Amino acid sequence: MTSAATALPRLGVGIGWRAEIDTVVERLPGLDWVEVVAENLCLDQLRAGHLPESLRVLRERGVTVVPHGVALGLGGAELPDPERLSRLATAAQALDAPLVSEHLAFVRAGGVEAGHLLPVPRSRDSLRVIAENVRIAQQELPVPLALENIAAHLAWPEDEFTEGEFLAELVERTGVRLLVDVANLHTNRVNLGLDIAAELDRLPLEAVAYVHVAGGIEVDGVWHDTHAHPVTEPVLEVLARLCERALPPGVLLERDDHYPPPAELAGELDAIRAVLEGRLEHV
Amino acid sequence: MSEHFEYLVRAGDPELVVARARLARRQAELLAVLVSGGPAPEGFDPEQVRVQTQGLLAKRRDTVARVAPEVARILGDDYLPLFRRYAQQGPAVGGYRADARAFAEWAVDWAAVGAPHTPWRPALERWLRPAEPPRRRWRRFHG
Numbered sequence: 260m261t262s263a264a265t266a267l268p269r270l271g272v273g274i275g276w277r278a279e280i281d282t283v284v285e286r287l288p289g290l291d292w293v294e295v296v297a298e299n300l301c302l303d304q305l306r307a308g309h310l311p312e313s314l315r316v317l318r319e320r321g322v323t324v325v326p327h328g329v330a331l332g333l334g335g336a337e338l339p340d341p342e343r344l345s346r347l348a349t350a351a352q353a354l355d356a357p358l359v360s361e362h363l364a365f366v367r368a369g370g371v372e373a374g375h376l377l378p379v380p381r382s383r384d385s386l387r388v389i390a391e392n393v394r395i396a397q398q399e400l401p402v403p404l405a406l407e408n409i410a411a412h413l414a415w416p417e418d419e420f421t422e423g424e425f426l427a428e429l430v431e432r433t434g435v436r437l438l439v440d441v442a443n444l445h446t447n448r449v450n451l452g453l454d455i456a457a458e459l460d461r462l463p464l465e466a467v468a469y470v471h472v473a474g475g476i477e478v479d480g481v482w483h484d485t486h487a488h489p490v491t492e493p494v495l496e497v498l499a500r501l502c503e504r505a506l507p508p509g510v511l512l513e514r515d516d517h518y519p520p521p522a523e524l525a526g527e528l529d530a531i532r533a534v535l536e537g538r539l540e541h542v
Numbered sequence: 543m544s545e546h547f548e549y550l551v552r553a554g555d556p557e558l559v560v561a562r563a564r565l566a567r568r569q570a571e572l573l574a575v576l577v578s579g580g581p582a583p584e585g586f587d588p589e590q591v592r593v594q595t596q597g598l599l600a601k602r603r604d605t606v607a608r609v610a611p612e613v614a615r616i617l618g619d620d621y622l623p624l625f626r627r628y629a630q631q632g633p634a635v636g637g638y639r640a641d642a643r644a645f646a647e648w649a650v651d652w653a654a655v656g657a658p659h660t661p662w663r664p665a666l667e668r669w670l671r672p673a674e675p676p677r678r679r680w681r682r683f684h685g
C-alpha cells in the first residue's frame with residue numbers, strides 16, 4: 260500500500276547499522292530501530308532466510324530494520340532495474356520491514372557508474388520520467404517507499420523546481436513517502452545557498468516517514484557530508500526547525516566511517532532525542 | 543518482474559520516451575565530465591562542477607581505501623596524488639574491490655616507468671600477486 264492514507268509507522272530513534280560497528284549498535288541504550296544499506300546484504304542468504312547474525316539478534320529483540328537502497332538510481336533516465344528492485348523487495352520481506360527508502364538521485368548514465376548520488380535536473384520533463392520510475396518501484400515493492408533528498412554540489416541549468424517542490428510534486432503524483440535528510444539540507448544551504456526555512460515549508464511534512472541526521476565538515480566554504488565526523492549544531496538546528504513544524508515518526512543517525520567510541524554515538528543519539536523533546540543541546 | 547512492470551515497459555507513452563532520451567543524454571553528458579574531467583557542460587557553473595568532480599573522486603578514493611586498506615597503507619603519502627592521476631584515466635569498472643586492484647596494477651606500472659626505485663613497488667606487487675602456497679608433494683593426480 261502506498262496511499263497517503265496508510266498510517267506511517269512510529270520508528271523512534273535509530274542508527275545506521277554497519278558491519279564494522281554491529282556489536283556497538285546492539286548495545287546502544289534505548290535504540291528503537293536501525294537502517295541497513297540494502298546493497299550490503301547478501302541476496303542469496305536473505306532468500307534462504309538467513310540474516311547477518313547481528314541483525315537477527317536485533318530483530319529478535321523487536322528492533323525494526325529498514326532497508327536503505329543507494330544504487331537504484333530512481334532519478335535516472337532508464338527504467339528502474341528489476342534486479343535491484345527485487346533486491347530491495349527481498350530485503351524488505353526478509354527483515355519484515357515496514358518500509359524501504361531510496362534517493363532522489365541518478366547514479367549511472369551512458370554506461371558509466373557515478374559511485375555516488377547525483378542531483379537530477381528538476382524540470383517538468385524529468386518530473387514525468389521520475390514519477391513513472393517511482394510508480395514502477397512502488398508496484399514492485401511489498402512495502403511503502405520513501406525518497407530522500409540528497410547533498411549536492413551543483414545545480415542544473417534546467418531546474419524549474421527546488422528539491423522540496425520537486426519532492427512535493429512526486430508525493431502528489433505517486434503517494435511516495437519522504438526521507439528528509441537534515442544534514443543534506445544543511446549541505447545545500449552552505450554549498451548552494453538553499454533557504455532551509457522556505458524549503459521546509461515546501462515539503463509536505465505529513466508524508467515524512469523519517470529523518471536522517473549525519474555529521475560532516477566544512478572546508479574552504481564547502482560543506483562535505485562525510486558521515487565520518489560528529490554531528491554539528493547547525494544540522495541539529497535544522498532538525499529542530501523541522502520538528503517545530505511536524506514531529507517526524509522516526510530519526511536515524513548515519514555514521515559510515517571513523518567510528519567514535521560507543522559513548523560518543525550514544526551521546527549523539529541522546530542529542531537527537533533532546534531535539535525531539537524540544538531541547539536543542541550542544542553536542 | 544510483475545505483469546504490471548512489463549505492461550509499463552511495453553506501453554511507453556511516446557512523450558515520455560522522448561523525455562527519457564533527453565534526460566539520458568543530459569545525465570550522460572554531465573557524468574562523463576564528472577568522472578573524466580573536461581569543461582563543464584553548457585549552462586552549468588564551472589566551479590560547482592569542479593567541486594562535484596572532487597566529491598566523486600574523494601568518494602571513490604576513500605571507498606577504495608576502505609575496501610583495500612593495504613593498498614593505501616603500502617602507498618602512504620603517495621596514495622592521494624597517485625589515486626587522483628589514476629582516476630583521470632576513466633571511471634571505475636566493476637566494484638570497488640576491482641577498482642582497488644586496477645589502481646594497484648596501474649600504480650605498479652606507473653612506478654616501473656617513472657619511479658623504478660620507489661620503496662612501495664615490491665610490496666604492492668606482493669599484494670597483487672601473493673606467492674602461491676607451496677603444493678603438497680604427495681597430492682596424487684586423480685585422472
